Amino acid sequence: MAPLVVLISGCSTGIGLALAARLGQDPDKKYLVYATMRNLAKKEGLEKAAGDALDKTLFVRQLDVTVDDQDKSIFEFIMGKHGRVDVLVNNAGFGFFGPLEAMSMEKAKSMFDTNYFGTVRLIRAALPIMKKQKSGRIVNISSILGHLAMPYMDVYNATKFAMEGLTESLLPQLKHFGISISTVQPGPVATKFAETMSTNSKAEDDNIIVSEDTVKEMTAFQALLSKPDLFTAQETGPVIDVIVECVQAEKPKLRYPTSENVRSWVAKRYREEGVTGLESLFE
Numbered sequence: 361m362a363p364l365v366v367l368i369s370g371c372s373t374g375i376g377l378a379l380a381a382r383l384g385q386d387p388d389k390k391y392l393v394y395a396t397m398r399n400l401a402k403k404e405g406l407e408k409a410a411g412d413a414l415d416k417t418l419f420v421r422q423l424d425v426t427v428d429d430q431d432k433s434i435f436e437f438i439m440g441k442h443g444r445v446d447v448l449v450n451n452a453g454f455g456f457f458g459p460l461e462a463m464s465m466e467k468a469k470s471m472f473d474t475n476y477f478g479t480v481r482l483i484r485a486a487l488p489i490m491k492k493q494k495s496g497r498i499v500n501i502s503s504i505l506g507h508l509a510m511p512y513m514d515v516y517n518a519t520k521f522a523m524e525g526l527t528e529s530l531l532p533q534l535k536h537f538g539i540s541i542s543t544v545q546p547g548p549v550a551t552k553f554a555e556t557m558s559t560n561s562k563a564e565d566d567n568i569i570v571s572e573d574t575v576k577e578m579t580a581f582q583a584l585l586s587k588p589d590l591f592t593a594q595e596t597g598p599v600i601d602v603i604v605e606c607v608q609a610e611k612p613k614l615r616y617p618t619s620e621n622v623r624s625w626v627a628k629r630y631r632e633e634g635v636t637g638l639e640s641l642f643e
């Protein structure tokens with residue numbers, strides 16, 4: 361069987377890098393992976409992880425998911441080389457932790473532009489190709505926070521809720537074209553995500569004033585997050601196992617939680633009326 365042509369966004373670090381390396385190094389060479397990142401100056405880690413697969417079954421390319429037309433260019437490039445795109449993984453994303461009033465509108469818009477509209481851009485560019493070839497698989501890296509809101513991550517939660525809605529809405533429209541669409545829902549994962557989030561969350565606008573009471577409330581909530589077991593980060597490996605399961609499934613499901621914890625928290629949300637968000641876990 362011809363190898364599946366795969367495009368992944370956000371491969372400079374974390375889940376994107378690990379997924380690209382896993383698929384690119386498949387022992388049966390089942391995949392040709394286009395591992396993209398917005399800044400090619402960061403490609404060294406991925407190139408190292410790719411090892412012998414580099415430029416054979418794993419190709420590193422530039423793609424900023426917030427830039428109009430880069431989406432079309434990357435698909436045109438891949439179509440020119442292979443004449444098809446089989447799998448699209450929307451992985452690029454970042455977070456912000458803090459009171460809503462401490463987040464600039466610029467940051468809020470940029471988060472939607474990356475986490476949500478970045479996904480919309482790539483799916484829009486992929487659909488004409490996948491519909492024509494009457495096959496394709498779209499995997500959106502969402503989060504448990506696409507179902508349960510985490511206090512102080514308001515806009516991030518909203519981007520992932522939006523991603524869940526988009527996925528659910530497209531599923532019935534795409535199945536008649538042989539295209540599947542799913543979300544993968546990790547809880548916390550041991551990547552640079554938290555570190556980047558903490559840098560992103562530093563006050564960026566001198567005009568933003570947060571009251572002492574708000575800081576006190578937030579600090580009390582942060583203390584709860586260190587509760588043992590509840591928010592222990594999952595290693596990247598098992599998360600990649602779940603993404604690969606989704607990529608390989610004969611009949612992919614709509615949603616793929618990456619751990620039992622995530623599965624049970626989300627189930628609790630839908631079982632119990634009144635559960636509004638992750639804070640309910642601390643009651």
Ligand SMILES: NC(=O)c1ccc[n+]([C@@H]2O[C@H](COP(=O)([O-])OP(=O)(O)OC[C@H]3O[C@@H](n4cnc5c(N)ncnc54)[C@H](OP(=O)(O)O)[C@@H]3O)[C@@H](O)[C@H]2O)c1
Pocket residue numbers: 369370371372373374375376397398399402423424425426450451452453454474501502503504545546547548549550551552553554556
């Ligand atoms: N780690 C977690 O706890 C966790 C939990 C649930 C869901 N997720 C989701 O998993 C996905 C991957 O996150 P991760 O944990 O692997 O974090 P990560 O290590 O911080 O990786 C995020 C990736 O997204 C890229 N990115 C950001 N903005 C971009 C843009 N405009 N265009 C292209 N790429 C861009 C980053 O590139 P740069 O290096 O250039 O910034 C990086 O490659 C995200 O969608 C995240 O929301 C993560």
